[in-house]
Amino acid sequence: MLTRIQKEAQPESLLINMGPSHPAMHGTIRIMLELDGEVVRNSEVEVGYLHRGFEKICENKTYFSLLPYTDRLNYVSPLINNLGYVMTMEKMLGIEVPERAQYIRVIMSEMSRVSDHLTALAAMTMECGAFTVFLYYIKAREEIWNFIEQTAGARMTTSYIRIGGVKTDIHPDFEPLMEKAIVMTRDVLKDVSGLLDKNKIWIDRTRDVAVASPETAINYGFTGPCLRASGVSYDVRKAHPYLVYDQLNWEVPLGEKGDNYDRYLVRMKEMEQSLRIIEQAAAKMPKATSSADLIAKGMEPAEAIKTSRSQKVDAAIQLSPNLEGSEKRSYPDIVSGKYSVPPKEDTYTNIEGLINHFKFFMRGHGIRPPKGEVYFSVEGGNGELGYYIVSDGTDKPYRLHLRAPCFHIVSALEELIQGHYIADIIPTFGSTNMIGGELDR
């Protein structure tokens, strides 16, 4: 069986295969190239090596239990994936999220965006030989992940943002780590700007390479930094504001030409803006009503369970604030509605709590949105991350479809690399920030 490129290729040109397991390919994707010397005459991109049937799996999972699968879509900014899914469900269920939870969500998703951009640029710069820059970026990302880990309990697969709010309140001592992450990222951005922005080698490698004109970008459905690099001002956070983004002060950076250099520059500028958002959100975040006693003082968990066998337990139970349901009193600040997991201290110690827990997880119960279909999107690391959910009134989605931003961008790769050198393929590919989990689903 012949591939398209084999049929179209001219007899004198060289056909070469890049990937799917190429050391420079981040993610498994195959690019078949038709070369004239070192210049790419034509190419064909083959995807699907990471297809895990996300949409099919979701049809067979309950609305609550499919949340961890969304982490694994864009695994460098999992919190934004959680947010997109959760906000789609909230649109369907008509839930208003408490204000404090909205600010926590903003902080978390902006942190994710910074880590997404850092990863994308780290890979892109490394492939042009700037290994120092790669290490700088990863150093900053480490601090961001430390901050996320402190609150969410995990670095990558967080499942932290939940329907109705967030899993737990933000850690009481979050500020030092947040400050450290912001300072580190600012330092790195400054250093990298100094190293690359006016670097002759970097500019020669990226200026006027893989240019996407505004018309091309729109026609291919580009969103996010790649669209803005082409000079089109479209950001879901500004165009269709969600959470509290419209109450914060920030700008949408734009590029001029839409080449690799602009895609680099837009991401750099966007990180600055994200840090601004985080600082403002942290300052404006309403205080928790019971922040002073976030860490529960009371009975030992083992003692409480022992007591519950003979009598009802009324006292608070001592658990870490990062365990689900540890602090019932702080719940109204961060979760609303009946769509969150009942507090564990109730489940283990009294019969009403146990029934609530059982009803939440039992098949056919739990979260059952009204019949209908809904589309909602948030601004992901790569662009507009949209979820389209069809509900038939049961506890499982009838159909769940993800609008993956990098799908549309990678589909333009063939056109972007045409006429450029082989050496330009990998930086171009890096600038599209292809994420296998999101592209192949």
Added chain:
Amino acid sequence: MENKEIIESLQRKFSASILDVSAQFGDDTLLIDKAALLDLVQFLKAKPYEFSMLLDLTCVDYPDKDDRFEMVYHFLSLSQNLRIRVKAGVSETDLTIDSLAGIWKNANWLEREIFDMFGISFNNHPDMRRLFMYAGFEGHPLRKDYPLRKQQPCIPLRNSDVD
């Protein structure tokens, strides 16, 4: 400008082809006859509405309905800052619909994905092949009658010398 105005003008122009208009959860939705798809999207893409971006294209399988498959298109207008959803039914006896690949380039891959997952073929598509699955794959995974844990038969090892 609001979606209401656009829908009204669409209803005037394509009165015979628009089967239903709804706005559940605030998402404006048009259900149209698939024969009018190309004319309608070109009207949407042109001025003054300028739905210049094909945000998303997908399909839903309803085995019990007359039109078993429902194509779902989401369009975005950057100048008006509006989104609109257009749906068109595709019956099992005639599994074809016009391709949008000539108007939006990202429709090329999106339609290949639908062809792969649902088995709907698109008229005038430049390259109608599976996108995610391999060439010897049997069946269409996202159809409701495809079992979750179905095993695929082994295919012969692909060898470039034999090809």
